[in-house]
Amino acid sequence: MKPIVSFxxxxxxxxxxxxxxxxxxxxxxxxxxxxYIIVLATGRDMDSHYSAGLKEKVNPDAIVHTNGxxxxxxxxxxxxSHMSQDLKRRLLEFARDHDLAVGVTMGDEDYYIHPERVTxxxxxxxxxxxxxxxxxxxxxxxxxxxxxxxxLPEGAALIEEAFEDLRLPLFAGLEGADIIEKKNSKARGLAxxxxxxxxxxxxxxxxxxxxxxxxxxxxxxxxxxxxxADPRLKKVADYVTSDIGEDGIYRACVHLGLxxxxxxxxxxx
Numbered sequence: 001m002k003p004i005v006s007f008x009x010x011x012x013x014x015x016x017x018x019x020x021x022x023x024x025x026x027x028x029x030x031x032x033x034x035x036y037i038i039v040l041a042t043g044r045d046m047d048s049h050y051s052a053g054l055k056e057k058v059n060p061d062a063i064v065h066t067n068g069x070x071x072x073x074x075x076x077x078x079x080x081s082h083m084s085q086d087l088k089r090r091l092l093e094f095a096r097d098h099d100l101a102v103g104v105t106m107g108d109e110d111y112y113i114h115p116e117r118v119t120x121x122x123x124x125x126x127x128x129x130x131x132x133x134x135x136x137x138x139x140x141x142x143x144x145x146x147x148x149x150x151x152l153p154e155g156a157a158l159i160e161e162a163f164e165d166l167r168l169p170l171f172a173g174l175e176g177a178d179i180i181e182k183k184n185s186k187a188r189g190l191a192x193x194x195x196x197x198x199x200x201x202x203x204x205x206x207x208x209x210x211x212x213x214x215x216x217x218x219x220x221x222x223x224x225x226x227x228x229a230d231p232r233l234k235k236v237a238d239y240v241t242s243d244i245g246e247d248g249i250y251r252a253c254v255h256l257g258l259x260x261x262x263x264x265x266x267x268x269x
Contacts, residue, residue, distance in 0.1 A: 002037050003203040006190055009042040011209045012226055013058065015244050021057050024250035029058065031259035037061045039193055041186040043178045043212050049108035064189030067180045067212050069145035071189045079192050081184060082143045091147060092136060094162055101150040103136050111136045118150045121175055147179040169211035178212050186212065187219035208233060224252050
């Protein structure tokens with residue numbers, strides 16, 4: 001069976017400067033597909049409104065969504081988990097009482113405690129905010145796989161200190177974090193994909209840039225950090241490539257012998 005090459009989405013494949021996948025990365029994906037299984041392992045729900053069109057840009061064989069809370073192979077869901085009612089309630093109450101923006105996007109609607117904080121950060125980052133806010137307490141009647149915190153690192157640390165069953169890996173820009181139950185991770189999700197396809201984690205490669213990629217880069221045989229990655233992630237990577245905007249995916253794939261060098265962009269090291 002073909003081995004797996006796994007990619008994070010944001011700032012690993014998807015460049016936020018252009019909101020597109022660099023042409024060199026597209027070429028790498030095309031070449032990899034000949035001999036490898038392509039997997040997306042992302043903090044996104046790739047089936048959500050805010051990920052519309054991105055899945056088609058990659059056309060993966062399998063996806064580990066929302067940091068391992070959902071795993072799909074094609075249209076088949078092979079794993080899915082949800083936060084308990086008690087955990088959702090405690091988390092929303094804590095966010096309310098500590099003035100923290102906590103919630104989740106479901107479909108094209110946003111359910112957040114203190115949505116004004118989310119709007120503030122969206123405008124700061126994107127220059128606008130087009131979210132459709134819904135009462136966050138409606139999440140009590142919905143299946144919620146994970147949540148998100150929008151704000152500075154101190155808020156994420158406060159939540160982690162109060163909830164021993166949660167971890168909050170920070171986004172690369174340090175302006176928010178995924179809120180994940182410790183039982184779930186990209187690494188655990190990728191292990192399920194490996195089992196499904198009859199291959200192993202030791203044979204797998206994984207690319208990432210943020211701290212939600214920490215476990216997966218350690219768990220696979222070869223973990224690759226982007227040049228724009230969190231410094232802590234680079235420390236556990238087997239290889240550090242160049243930035244996303246400097247052909248990092250392509251250069252690493254050539255350097256590691258996964259694809260032939262067609263554009264003379266391979267890393268010299």
